[in-house]
Amino acid sequence: MQKTFLKTIQLHQNIIHKVSRMYRDTREDQQDLFQEIVYQLWKSFPGFRGDSKISTWIYRIALNTSMATFRKQKTLLEFPENIPDNYQYTDQQDMSENEERMYEALRQLNDSEKAIISLFLEDYSYHEIASIIGIKENYVGVKINRIKEKLKLILNR
């Protein structure tokens, strides 16, 4: 079973990377969260019966873990008024400007907004988002419109 699990996670690990970077600010915290998500996925794997797509299941566990395992802020984080045009990543990774601008913008949303918008950006339908989050389908539309407006403001600052 572990072999199947590892192959599955390796194929879909981009989801975990994206969620970890959206919910945590520092490289160290992102790696810790990545590890926590993999651990939770492994624990939940025997209960996965294939009722949903594997990527949907990974998203649900990853978002749930990210919100449930919050971190104490080591230093006071103040978000800049403007998204930096040229952000230097601590690990000297070769990251595109757009990529970091995007994460910076997403990190300014609250935890529930991050969950909803990540599923929307991944092209999940309102029905699927409603089922992963556990809210009514028509609420999803309202919330997504609100988050889009908020993101527009953040990105145009």
Place this chain on the structure above:
Amino acid sequence: MDIDDLKSNWKNLGNESFSEKQLQMMTKVNNHPTLKKLRLKLIIEAGFLTTLLFVYYDGFDGHTKPFWANSLLIICVLFYITNNVFGYFQIKNPIQGNNILNSVQNQIKTIKRLTLFSAVCAILYAITLLVFFSVSIEFTPSKYMILVGLIITFAVMFYFSFKRWKKRAGHFNKLLNEFEDI
């Protein structure tokens, strides 16, 4: 950058890659960033309290105390250890529902129960210590010092435990409000 750019960018993100071996390491509690430390703390505290139970009989004249006073002290220590074990499992199992909202609601219920249990443990502990040490004992200055030291140590431990649970409850209540706010 607009929403459409965000959408197309999002799909191309997350290209860093861990090997199967690295992922396998992540499935073990021993490599878990938080649980490993928590488990160690749990073992150290349980070890310390069990040692205390063995030592107290001679050190604090346990053999001169009534049976009920000794029993009360043992129950109190066991309650404290149980409280810690419940807390560990709560942190170990953050997925508590078949959707995110359901999981958050269940987390709140669990945390409420644990906060209450924590408070009961603290009260029980305070009563037990006072009763145990005031029953048939000849107080010497050093015994007073030890008693005060123990009360302060455990009061501080329970205070921080209670504060931690309150903070966790606050976090999940905030999440619930965010999801339900339409």
